Every structure is written in C-alpha cells, then in structure tokens.
Amino acid sequence: MASTPKPEELAKISYNPPERDWMDTKPQFRSGTWCYASKPDSLKSLGLPNPRKWSPSDEDWKLPENWKEIIFEGLRERLHKFRSLRLFMDICVRCGACADKCHFYLGTGDPKNMPVLRAELLRSVYRKDFTMAGKILGKFAGARELTEDVIKEWFYYFFQCTECRRCSLFCPYGIDTAEITIIGRELLNLIGCNIDWITSPAANCYRTGNHLGIQPHALVDMIDFCVDDIKEVTGIKIEPTINRKGAEILFIAPSGDVFADPGTYTMMGYLMLFHELGLDYTLSTYASEGGNFGLFNSHEMMKRLNSKMYAEAERLGAKWILGGECGHMWRVIHQYMDTMNGPAGFMEQPVSPVTGTRFENAKSTKMVHITEFTSDLIKHNAIKLDSSRNDQLRVTFHDSCNVSRAMGLIEEPRYILNHVCNNFFEMPENTIKEETFCCGSGSGLNTDEFMEMRMAGGLPRANAVRHVHDKHGVNLLSCICAIDRAVLPSLMDYWVPGVAVSGVHELVGNALVMRGEKERTLDLRMQSFE
C-alpha cells in the first residue's frame, strides 16, 4: 500500500487541464488512486462472471475473449430497460454547471472527475454505436471506439465517483450522474472488472447476512459486549432479543455499528433507547445488515441482498421494520425496495407504539428511519433527556449524501441533536442538507488502498468542518451513516485533527435518562462527563 502524501502536499491542487485532448489522455494507475480487484472467490460465491487473479496495475486485465460484444449487448439492454439512461446519454449540453460541484474534482483537479466529463466517458461510446451522428461523424460528434484503454479509463473513474449525486442537484436537466456511474459499474461487472471492497462485502452479506461476515454466534457475542458496557455506564442490564418470532418490530442496523468503533457506541444508544421504551422489537442474524453493497455492483445484486429484509420480517411475523443510521441503505429502501422486492403486504403501516404516530411516508415500504422514530418521541415528550451530559461536546452534523439527497431526510437528525446537546453548530449552507459534501469514501470506496483519493475527495467536507472547528470550537462531527463513521475519523485526523466522529444515537444514549439508572458519570465511551 502506498503511503499517503502529507496534507500540505495533497492540498497543492492544479486545476490546469492536461495538454492533450481528453480522448488521448490515459489515466495513470498510481498507487493510492485505485482499489484492488475483486478476489476470484467472492465473484464465484456471487455467481459473477470472469473470476480470475488480476490487478488494475497489470497491463493485461484478462478480459473475456468476447468482452466488446458483452459490453455492447449490456449497454443495449440497459438503454432499453432504463429510459433515464437513454435520456441522460442524449440531453447533456455540456453547460458545465456540474463541473465544480464534485468533491473529487475539487480535491484532485482532474478534469475527468468533472461529472460532465465522467459521463462523457460512457457517452462517447454510446454515440459511436447507438447514434446516427456518431456512426457517421465519429470523433467530430464526440464519438469514440470502445477499446481496452476505454475499459481501463471507465474502471479508474467509475470507481472514483462515490455516487453522491451532488452534481445532479445543479444540473439544469436533472441528469443523475450517479446513475451513469451505476450503469458504468454494471457494464464493467459483466466482464469481471470490479473491486474487492465491494464484491467481498456483497459476498459476505449473501453468505452470512452482513458485509463483515459476522456469523450468528459472533453477532450475539458483540451485542452481549454492548450490553455489558451499557450496564457499566447505567447500572441497567438490558436484554435485547435476537431472531424472536412475534416481535412487533424488526430492527435492522448497518453491521458496522455492531462491529466497528465509533459505530458500536451508536449501537449502544439504540439498545438503551429501545429498552427505556419497552419496545417489542427483535434483531436478526439473517437480516443483520442495513447497508447494501449490491447497490454498488448491479441492480440485480442490490435486489438480491435487499430481499433479506422483507423475507426476515415475514418469517418473524414483524408488523414493521425500524432501520438504523445507515446511508445507502435508505437510498435502496426509498428509491427501489418497494417495487423491487415489495409490496410487503404481510406487514402493516408503521405506527409508533409509544406515541401512536402513523408514519404516512412509510406506508408502502413499511420501514421507518430511526431519526424519524426518535424525533417523534422527542416531539411527544415521550423520553426524558438531560442534554447537559453532552456539554463537553461542540457538535456539527454531516448530512450523509444518500439520506439527505436521495431521501430528503434533513430536519429529523437536527431536531434530535438540538434536544440532546446544547452546543450545535451548522457548517456553511452550501455544504449541508441537500448540498452536503460527500465523505469522499462512499459507494464502497472506503478501503485503505484508496486513501490518497479519499483524503483528496474528502477535502471539501473537511474544509467545512475546519470552518466550524475554528469558528466555534467544534470537536465532534456527528452523522447518520456507518460508512461515514468508518471513514470520517481518518479524514478528520488528516485535515482537521481534534474533531471526533459519532452517530446521532450515541448522543441520544448519553442524554437519555433511564428509569432505575445509577448516577451517570461516564458517557458511552467510558469517559467522564466533565
């Protein structure tokens, strides 16, 4: 693994375009800017094509003999299946409104990270073989031949886009570049050009129920650990149930919250809240993953992994599903789940058993976001909070792209934060809510060999944090996504040392006054409240 350049080096960004035309400029596969190739075993367990040992830094990518045919057929099929794709291929006028909205372009200065040009990588091939102008005029109409070099360029840039959709917000035509990246990745997938950090979690999820490959007895062990720590902090022994038939609510969190810090503190927060409410809920070892790395692979893989949620809810007889603080999980639920694996007629429209609130927005999916659930509790004074327990923290909030932009969930986490802590500060307006800047590591790019690009792509987000850190002394970046919780600590250590990262429900857990609790002196990280 290459060592990452120092911040002062990485901050020297050149926005001068290369001397040669973009079609004649090839990407340099320099360590730190690309992710490792999928392992053959993971491809095999998912039944995906062309499992082999290879590396993107190799000259020979060992493509199948008829790879060109496969790509053309794949593109033809998708142009037919997704009218949005055909539209996105045809209507771009190259106005450039998207160009400086991408965190990877801002952080690297590489023109092919301008969303318009990233899309052009695919569009040029589309023009050559699917439009009359391109067929006749070729390069003059912006068309080009599909070659192995084009495949390499696709791989390089489609796995440098985090599908965050910030660019699409500014496109006057509403072109969703994330969907172009999604299709680009699907096509690459057809010839076995995918990255291990996506296929191995997807394979794990398929085999064991979650990305990390946590088996049922290990999940129990991890939950037990959280239970012990909660006892130490509050004096209360809680008893979560797992795989319990007949529970009213099935709760599904990202597996990162079960396994990895600081997500585990958020897991403790969920469990404490549910205990205090006396909620009739269960966790599951089969549907033990909120996230869906299948989304970063193909529509089919997304559907396959997502189907576990409804299948498990039906098996257990749950009335509705409560979902944890996960980012892309909610994009899948909000934009695809209902038509893909629904309708889930065996469940009921979610109703909070505590406040009686009927979640109209969840009528079709039967899934409620934990921040909707908790903000509703707070609004109805259904829980007692001592926000002074978070007084040592000066908090800001990073809107996770998939939850804010893809789902429109903006106010609920802020409502909660404003009730569980007394020092909350917003980052500048054009870096939050719908216009939030990506963490730089989303869509399965949160792997360490990609660190240089992660730090470059995360720079716009980090800059905004630095602003509130300098101005208001912010020392905690809260968020509602497990990839965020996994990657933002490195981003902060790199660009804004002194800022920690947490989930929102960790802060809820700190502030929650529980019946029968001992005098609380420690926060969930076992640090003194002082």
Add this chain to the structure above:
Amino acid sequence: MSFEIDGKVFEVDEDGFIVEPDLWNEAVAAYLAKTEEVEELTEDHWKVVNYLRNYYFEYGIAPMVRKLCKDTGYPLKDIYELFPSGPAKGACKIAGLPKPTGCV
C-alpha cells in the same frame, strides 16, 4: 504474492495478509511482525496474538477492538505501542487473520 519459510510457501494478499489463516504458525507470525515494524514478538505481543487467534477460530471473525482491549487488559494506546499499525492492520495481520471488509 507470497513468501517462503522453511521451504513452505505462504500466499498473501495485496496488503500482506496471509490468504489461508489455517496455515499460520509462529514462524509466520515472526515474519509478518517484521513487515509491521515489530522487531521481536514479546510475551505481550503473544498474549494479543493468541487471543485474536482463539477468538477467530471460535467466532470466524476478529473481535471488536474494544473487546480485544477489555479481554487482554491492554488499553488501545498500548495496543498501538505493541503494534504500530494498530489492532486490525498490525495485530490481526500478524495473527494471520483475514482483513475485515464493509463499513469499517
């Protein structure tokens, strides 16, 4: 990629994690330790390595970092002193465990 000890070949991934945890032995640990800035494996190192291996064989995954600290009695900063690249990339690699993937 691979390395060889006493005529036996051990395959490793791009980051130097051994591909087959079952083939691990103490000599492999000593070899991997040198790649992770650990010159010599002391009793403290072995306590962590053995704990990780036992947990892995029982549960099929590395333990939560906090559990590792609690059960071995070493606070995280001590783990970093023992294994400069940390519990996952340092200690787990030396113990022959696979790299965790996902939202970590």
